[in-house]
Amino acid sequence: MAHEVQTSPHLSVDGLVVRFGKRTALDGVSFDVHRGEIFGLLGPNGSGKSTTFHVLTGLLGAASGQVRLDGVAIEPTERALRRQMGVVFQAAGLDPHLTCRENLRCAARLHRVPSSDREPRIDELLDFAELSDRGHERVKTLSGGMKRRLEIARALVHRPRLLVLDEPTVGLDEASFERTWERLLALRQREGVTLLLTTHRPEEAARCDRLALLDQGKVLAIDTPEKFKAAISGDIITLVGKAPDELAEVLLSRFSLTARRTDEGVVVVVDRGHEWIPRLVEALPYGRLSSVSLKRPSMADVFLKLSGRTLFDLPGSV
Structure with a gap:
């Protein structure tokens, strides 16, 4: 995603370590986010994304490490610095019995937005959320996508820089996602x-300017989605059918192709995948194959290559 950003870090995260008893949730997590950038933290559940989010928003302390905003260390008691941040939680935080406008009005008071600026800012944010015609309706009448846009609008009421x-976009359908x-x-x-966001959705990660890939509390790599995907050469063929171990054995013995077993099926990476599909279908035992698909590498494939796990693996699984 092309966008010009400044080179000096807007937010710096350096060596965060968080432990819950004997379990290390974050193990030296470090990354920089530049002003005007959309930076994503990509990983499965249990990778450390939400723990990082909780440290950044002051909900959780770290055993060691530091967070800086424009070069100034953020401490739990630094309310003035934290007011420069807007926060959108994964769990819904709107009052369903209040109207859209009332929810924004409560947030404006909480953030001490000057009374003369409150209603103009609320009008502006309702327009931004495409909810101008529903400002006086209760939140419980809104769709999931509308609620999510209102959550984002509420986090912007005090004009944060970050x-x-x-x-x-968790739980949203494709139209609401877009x-x-x-x-x-x-x-x-x-x-x-x-913008700094956490996600486990590869299609969402691909829209960020840069990404940090997290797994089991560690940063695996940081780069742009384009460079990540360019590092995986070839096309990805996924074979779905009975006896996947047998399918993988045929690919190895007949074509010297090393396959990976995933939740989706048996996966191989080849050059000129469209030429390989007829050969593979013909070579595999009749009735064993139910579907074949071909695609270019995605961020899900990048994560699998770097971690050996999918974005939907449970914590601790391999």
């Missing part, structure tokens, strides 16, 4: 806000 979002991302990109363009 917006931190935990799984911003609409939410349209609003996030418009927000960055209009207000120059820096």
Whole structure:
């Protein structure tokens, strides 16, 4: 995603360590986020994304490490610094019995937005969330996508410089996903806000300017989605059918292709995949194959290559 960003870090995270008893949830997590950038933390459940989010938003302390905003260390008691951040939690935080406008009004009071600026800012944010015509309706009448856009609008009421979002599109259908991302990109363009988000969705990660891949509390790599995917050469063929171990054995013995077993099926990476599919179908035992698909590498494939695990593996699984 092309966007010009400043080179000096807006947010710096250096060597975060968090432990819960004997378990290390974060093991030296470090990354920089530049002003105006959309930076993503990609990983499965249990990778450390939400723990990092909780440290950044002051909900959790770290055993060691430091977080800096524009070069100034953020301490749990530094309310003035934390007011420069907007936060969107994964769990819904809107009051369903209040109207959209009332929810924004409560947030404006909480953040001490000057009374003369409150209603104009609320009008602006309702327009941003595409909810101007529903401002006086109760939140419980909104769709999931509408609620998510209102959550984002509420986090912006005090004009923060940095917006931190935990799984911003979790549970949304494709149409709501697209609409939410349209609003996030418009927000960055209009207000120059820096965005830091956590996600386990590869299609969401691909929309970020840069990504840190997290697994089991550690940063595996940091780069742009384009460079990550370019590091995986070839096309990805996924074979679905009976006896996947037998399918993998045929691929190895007949074609010297090493296959990976995933939840989706048996996966091989080859050059010129469209030429391979007829050969594979013909070579595999009749009736064993139910479907074959071909695709270019995604961020899910990148994560699998670097970690040996899928984005949907449970914590501690291999």
